[in-house]
Amino acid sequence: MKRLVFGCLLLVIAGATVREAFALGSDFTNDQIAAAGKHCIHGFQVNEQSVVFFAGDAAQLNRDLPKYLEGAYASRKVVLHVGTKRAESPWDTKPRDTFADWSVNTRDDPADAAKATPRMLMQIDIWLGSKIRLEDLRIPDGFKVVSGGAIEKFIQQRKQQPT
DSSP states (O other): HHHHHHHHHHHHHHHEEEHHHHHHEEOHHHHHHHTTTTTTEEEEEEEEEEEEEOOOOOOHHHHHGGGGSSOOOOOOEEEEEOEEOOOOTTSSSSSOOOOSEEEEEEEOGGGTTTTTSSOOEEEEEESEEEESGGGGGOOOOOEEEESSHHHHHHHHHHHHHHO
8 A cells, every 4th residue: 555655656746747857858058048149048959959049130130140051951941020029938837028039940851850861951030020120131142031921811811801
């Protein structure tokens, strides 16, 4: 009987702490944030993915973008969004009060996961409207530029409304 009670207690403790003990990802340490640059405000790693958040204006982003052309990436994409973005991790239990102006997401290409040398993909998300204006943005050649879809979604919803 004592073994049963002890076993149940052990399962309850393990279940309550499993998130911390067996997490597949983690937030960046202060040293990792500092190494990412003075405009880095948050970052995390999960599985084969790394996401780093930055705060700054268009001039700073324009200086940083050419640096992202370095390295062996199979593709580089810039996604433009309207509005703001909280710098947060997938496991956050409450919203952070930290807002990002852009993020850099690098990950293995899932289509190439079985290959000996996986291809890395890079996506830079930029949020327009706070410190970055579209007319000030200078995206160098080498990046595919796409919309985050907010404007298209708004237009589509507008078309569906009766006039």
